[in-house]
Amino acid sequence: REDLKTNKINQGNHGFEFTIPTQYQDGKEHTIQLLDKNKNPITKTKYKQAQKIKGSIQSNIKGNLIKGWIAEIGNDKTIDAYLKIENQIYPLTANIFREDLKTNNINQGNHGFEFRIPNEFIDGNTHQIELLGPDHERIYEIDHIFNKFDYENNIERFFAYSMISPEIELPTTESRKKILAVMNNIAKYLLYQVNEMPLVSIIMPVYNRENYISNAINSVLNQSYKNFELILIDDSSTDNTVNIINKFKDDRIRLLKNKSNMGVSKSRNIGLKESKGKYIMYLDSDNDWEPDYLKATVGAFETIPDADALYSGQYVYEENKDNLKFIRYGTINKGLLKNRNYVDLNCFSHTRKIYEKEGGFDEKLSRFVDWDLILKYMTNGKMYSIPFVLSNYYFNIAENSISSNQDLIDQSTIVIEKQEDRLNSKVLNYDMKKNVSVIIPSYESLNDLKECLESLFSLKAPWLEIIVVDNNSSENVIKYLVELKNEGKIKLILNKENLGFTYAVTQGIEISEINNDIVLLNNDAVITKNAIQLLQKAAYELDNCGLTVPQQVLPANTKTINIHVPFALKNRDCDVNLSANHKNIINVPLFHNGEFTEVSFAPFFCVYIKRETYNKSIGLDAELGRHFRSDMIYCNYVRTVLNEKIYHVSDAIVYHKLQQSTSTLKEKSQEEHDLLYVQNRWSEEEQEKYGFKRAKWDL
Numbered sequence: 081r082e083d084l085k086t087n088k089i090n091q092g093n094h095g096f097e098f099t100i101p102t103q104y105q106d107g108k109e110h111t112i113q114l115l116d117k118n119k120n121p122i123t124k125t126k127y128k129q130a131q132k133i134k135g136s137i138q139s140n141i142k143g144n145l146i147k148g149w150i151a152e153i154g155n156d157k158t159i160d161a162y163l164k165i166e167n168q169i170y171p172l173t174a175n176i177f178r179e180d181l182k183t184n185n186i187n188q189g190n191h192g193f194e195f196r197i198p199n200e201f202i203d204g205n206t207h208q209i210e211l212l213g214p215d216h217e218r219i220y221e222i223d224h225i226f227n228k229f230d231y232e233n234n235i236e237r238f239f240a241y242s243m244i245s246p247e248i249e250l251p252t253t254e255s256r257k258k259i260l261a262v263m264n265n266i267a268k269y270l271l272y273q274v275n276e277m278p279l280v281s282i283i284m285p286v287y288n289r290e291n292y293i294s295n296a297i298n299s300v301l302n303q304s305y306k307n308f309e310l311i312l313i314d315d316s317s318t319d320n321t322v323n324i325i326n327k328f329k330d331d332r333i334r335l336l337k338n339k340s341n342m343g344v345s346k347s348r349n350i351g352l353k354e355s356k357g358k359y360i361m362y363l364d365s366d367n368d369w370e371p372d373y374l375k376a377t378v379g380a381f382e383t384i385p386d387a388d389a390l391y392s393g394q395y396v397y398e399e400n401k402d403n404l405k406f407i408r409y410g411t412i413n414k415g416l417l418k419n420r421n422y423v424d425l426n427c428f429s430h431t432r433k434i435y436e437k438e439g440g441f442d443e444k445l446s447r448f449v450d451w452d453l454i455l456k457y458m459t460n461g462k463m464y465s466i467p468f469v470l471s472n473y474y475f476n477i478a479e480n481s482i483s484s485n486q487d488l489i490d491q492s493t494i495v496i497e498k499q500e501d502r503l504n505s506k507v508l509n510y511d512m513k514k515n516v517s518v519i520i521p522s523y524e525s526l527n528d529l530k531e532c533l534e535s536l537f538s539l540k541a542p543w544l545e546i547i548v549v550d551n552n553s554s555e556n557v558i559k560y561l562v563e564l565k566n567e568g569k570i571k572l573i574l575n576k577e578n579l580g581f582t583y584a585v586t587q588g589i590e591i592s593e594i595n596n597d598i599v600l601l602n603n604d605a606v607i608t609k610n611a612i613q614l615l616q617k618a619a620y621e622l623d624n625c626g627l628t629v630p631q632q633v634l635p636a637n638t639k640t641i642n643i644h645v646p647f648a649l650k651n652r653d654c655d656v657n658l659s660a661n662h663k664n665i666i667n668v669p670l671f672h673n674g675e676f677t678e679v680s681f682a683p684f685f686c687v688y689i690k691r692e693t694y695n696k697s698i699g700l701d702a703e704l705g706r707h708f709r710s711d712m713i714y715c716n717y718v719r720t721v722l723n724e725k726i727y728h729v730s731d732a733i734v735y736h737k738l739q740q741s742t743s744t745l746k747e748k749s750q751e752e753h754d755l756l757y758v759q760n761r762w763s764e765e766e767q768e769k770y771g772f773k774r775a776k777w778d779l
Contacts, residue, residue, distance in 0.1 A: 081093075081094070100127065104127070104154075109126055109127070109128040110126070110128070111124055111125075112124060112125050132152070132154075133150065133152050133153075133159065133213045133214070133217075133219060134151060134153060134219065135148060135161070135211050135213075135219045135220055136148055136219075137209060137221075137222050139642070139649065139650055140649075141226075142247050144196055144197040144199075144201075144202055144226055144249075145194060145195070145196055146163070146194070146195045146196075146209065147192065148174075148192070148193055148211060148220070150191060150193065151181070151186050153186070155187065156187040158173065158174060158190070158191070159174070159213070159214055161211065161212065161213060161214070161219075162216060163195055163209060164209070164216075165197070165198075165201055165207055165208070165209050165210075166201075166207060168198075169212070169216070170195065172193050174191050176193060178192040202226040206223050206224070207225070207226065208221060208222075208223055209223070223639065223642070224642065224646075225642070225660070225661070231255050231258070231259050232255070233255070233258060235259055235467075236666075236667065236668055238256075238259045239411045239467070239670075240666065240668050241660070241665075242409060242410040243411045243412070243658055243665055243668070244413065244646060244647060244648075244659065244660045244665075245410070245645075245646045245647050246408060246409060246410020246411075246416075246422045246647055247406050247422075247647065248406055248407040248408075248409070250404055250407065260407070263409075266466075266467055266468050267376045267468035267469075267470060270375075270376040270377075270379030270380050270466075271375050271376055273379035273380075273382050273383045274305070274375055274379045277306075278307065278357070279307055279308065279356060279357040280305070280307065280308040280309075280358070280359045280361060280374055280378065281309050281355035281356060281359070281360045281361070282308055282310045282311065282360075282374075283311055283348050283351035283352060283361070283362050283363075284296065284300075284312050284313070284351075284362070284363050284365055285313045285347035285348055285351065285365070286312055286315065286325075286365040287315040287316070287341065287365075288317045288319045289317070289321050290317075290319045292365055292366040293324055293365050294324055295368055296363060296364070296366065296368055297310070299369045299370075299371075300369070301328070301330060302371050303372075303373065304374070304375045305372075305374035305378060308332055309332050309333075309356065310330075310332055310334070311336065311351040311355060312325055312333065312334065312335045313336045313337075313338065313347040313348070313350050314335060314337045314338065315341050315344070315347050316339065316341045322335070336354060345442065345443045348362070348440065349440045349441050352440045352441075355432075358432055359381055359429055359431060359432070360429060360430055360431070361374070361377065361428075362425045362429075363426055364425070366474060367472055367473050368472050369426075369470060370470040370472070373470040376392075376466075376468055376470060377390060377429050377466070380466045381429075381431070384671055387464050387673075388433065388457060388461030389430035389431070389434060389454075389457040389461060389463040390429050390430070390464050390465075390466050391412075391424075391427055391428045391429070391454075391463070391464075391465060391466065392427045392465075392466045392467070392468050392469065392470065393409030393468060394408045394424050394426065394469060394471040394472070394473050395407060395471065395473065396408055396473050396474075398475060399474060399475075408424070408473075409465075409467060410465070410647075411467070411672050412463065412672050412674035413655075413658055413674060414631075414674045414675075414730040414731075415631045415633070415655025415657075415730065416648060416654065416658075417454070417455065417458065418655075419648045420649045420652070421450070423451075423454050424471070424473055426471050428450070428454060430457055434457050434461045437460070437461075438457060438460050440453070441453055442498075445491060447492075448492055448494075448495045455495070455498075455499045455502070456498075456502065458674075459499065459503065460506075462673050463673060463674070465671070465674070466671060496652070503733065506610070506731070508613055508617075510613050512543045512616060513620055514596065514691065515543040515544070515545065515593060515596045516545065516598070516599055516616065516688075517545040517546075517547055517589070517593055517596040517597070518536060518545070518546050518547065518599045518601050519547050519549065519588035519589060519598060519599065519600050519601065520547065520548045520588075520602070520603050521549050521551065521581050521585050521588070521600075521602075521603065522548050522549065522553065522557070522561070522584075523550070523551040523552070523553055523578060524553050524557060528604040529604075531606055532602075532604065532605055533564070533570070535606045535607040536607055537569065539607070545571070545592060545593055546569065548571070548588075548603075549572075550573065550575060551578040551579055551584055552574075552577050552578050561574075571588075571592075573588065573591065575587075578756060579706075580706040580707035580756055581706075581707045581708070581710070582702040582705050582707065582710040583702040583706065585600050585684075585700060586700055586702055589694070594691075597688065597689065597690055597691050598688075598689040598691065598694055599612060600684050600686065600687050600689070601686050601734075604736065604738070605735065605736050605737070606734065606735040606737065607686075608732075608733045608734065608735070610731075610732070611630055611733055612688070614630075615629075615729055618727055618729045618732075619690050619727075622676060622727055623725075624723070624724055624725050625690075625724065625725050625726075626690055626693035626722060626724030626725065626726065627689055627690075627726040628687075628688040628726070628728075628729050628732070629679065629682040629686065629726065629727070630657070630729055630732035630734045631655035631657060631728075631732065631733045632682075632686065633653050633655050633733055633735045633736065634736055635653055636650070636652050636653050636654075637651055638650075640656065640661075641656060644658075644659040644661050644662070645658070645659070646660055657682050657683075657728055658677060658679070662680075662681055662682070664679040664682060665677060666679060666680050675729075675730055675731065676727045676728065676729060676730070677728040677730070678726065679726050680715065680716075680726070681711070681726070682711075682715070682726065683711055684711035685736050686734045686736075693718060693722065696722055697718065697722060701713045701714070703762075703772040704775055704778075706756065706760050707756050707760055708760055761774065762774070
């Protein structure tokens with residue numbers, strides 16, 4: 081401490097910090113004494129901390145059930161609490177015991193609550209939910225959309241919805257029961273696809289599981305598929321686990337013993353090295369499988385010859401089989417899977433080939449090792465989602481943990497950074513079939529614009545033409561753009577008024593090289609390596625494709641993330657082009673690898689348009705969609721009139737920053753802002769100038 085050094089207390093290295101235990105944070109006055117090593121008092125002071133009310137609402141809301149906690153620190157009694165939704169206030173009883181609360185010193189942990197949202201709020205709109213204390217003071221708040229989703233007897237709609245919300249709360253509706261019954265039939269179908277009987281290796285690490293291990297082993301021995309080896313790796317258990325294992329007399333069981341406790345990753349890797357099977361599966365010692373799990377999974381591998389890895393659904397129980405909480409299954413969504421793992425290792429399997437090529441678990445990670453392996457195999461191989469549910473998972477504490485354990489945060493960050501490195505290091509062997517003109521409509525946001533253009537310049541691509549159409553930005557933006565034009569880096573159109581998105585991009589297309597394909601790009605978007613090439617490759621290799629769109633990755637904590645992807649963790653970046661809000665995912669195949677997903681619409685923050693498609697169309701509609709709406713009009717025109725398809729390309733990633741242009745225009749002119757961004761119209765003078773008419777229905 082500098083003040084100690086200044087006051088000549090040696091070199092100042094004698095400060096300390098100490099967190100007062102929660103039992104003394106009770107509003108009462110306490111005497112605090114500083115003692116020397118012999119416990120003689122040196123100094124003392126009085127301490128009194130006001131009682132504190134704390135609480136939170138979980139961000140991962142399943143269906144219409146809200147979970148959370150609220151407590152007065154230092155007081156284990158239940159306090160009066162309320163939920164406020166819009167203007168409605170509902171009383172809460174927060175008296176559910178949660179182990180995670182107790183672990184984190186929230187009294188004795190008896191402060192959890194559950195609350196079912198009234199049907200009036202299950203309407204597909206965003207609602208603000210506030211947790212209030214005894215005096216109606218705000219403790220915590222979130223925004224959430226409660227989607228009333230009816231699959232209408234259509235499993236493709238379920239596949240689509242599961243891509244952005246991969247959990248089914250139980251008990252469930254008749255509509256969802258029909259879908260789950262279809263998934264049971266899919267499992268039965270796969271049983272009949274098993275013609276050969278290749279060896280399956282099952283890896284099961286175990287440590288002090290004497291109460292659970294028999295159940296896990298029996299669930300393997302009771303499988304309808306019999307050609308397997310069960311490799312148990314005992315991680316130096318100190319209880320009766322090994323003796324229980326040795327009671328099983330079956331030649332298919334192999335027990336390996338670690339001389340010391342090495343951890344689950346090292347143990348699994350030991351099992352992988354000893355395994356001999358064509359396919360490799362995992363079962364934890366406290367979970368189990370339904371009898372047909374192995375056979376249905378082998379049937380899926382036999383049905384999909386290019387599959388390197390598969391995953392299926394899972395029944396999730398709280399503590400025991402009498403308390404089934406929900407079903408976890410989501411058709412693969414690579415963007416969401418990078419944001420948050422919804423694939424459990426107990427229903428994940430892979431080939432020996434991908435293991436030998438990519439290696440096993442990262443032993444440097446203490447947490448999220450399964451997520452890391454799944455991302456690795458998904459990125460460097462082909463992974464498919466298989467819609468059946470034959471795995472059982474049991475958890476003992478509530479998922480909405482209040483823990484802010486730094487190790488967990490750091491470990492998840494490491495996994496995400498590793499995934500970024502994998503994506504950046506992927507080599508794309510593709511020769512461009514056509515040159516590309518990137519059209520950027522621009523208004524203000526100089527820093528965003530610079531980052532956008534630099535991401536394009538860094539490609540150093542001879543096939544790339546960059547066109548910026550500026551909508552009357554301020555002098556510093558114009559100066560920057562003119563310098564780039566003079567250097568020959570861009571083509572430039574400078575408008576004397578803000579004409580909006582649609583007119584500007586049309587201007588840009590008109591001066592583009594006539595044979596070039598077209599990319600429309602927001603000035604706050606950042607292109608990643610290979611994104612444009614991947615979009616073009618998909619556009620020309622996919623049947624009857626007219627448009628392709630990338631992942632639209634929003635920055636962490638963007639307000640709209642959960643509007644588009646309800647299951648996503650809001651505090652991490654996430655792709656939102658596959659969207660619950662847009663309801664745009666269509667024609668999802670039975671077994672999906674997530675590489676390309678057909679969509680009905682995607683916002684034109686970034687879109688690849690084949691020149692042939694554009695020439696057959698009538699262009700974007702600037703008359704009826706001055707700033708927005710034109711992307712939706714164009715997507716539907718391409719799909720219905722031209723009968724061409726639109727695909728989301730998961731490996732093409734474009735980051736979409738939080739643009740300042742809208743607020744800048746609002747500061748300059750509220751009237752112009754409302755006309756452009758709210759009403760989406762032309763003024764009467766502008767209609768006459770550009771030959772536009774206002775539609776009769778645009779009241």
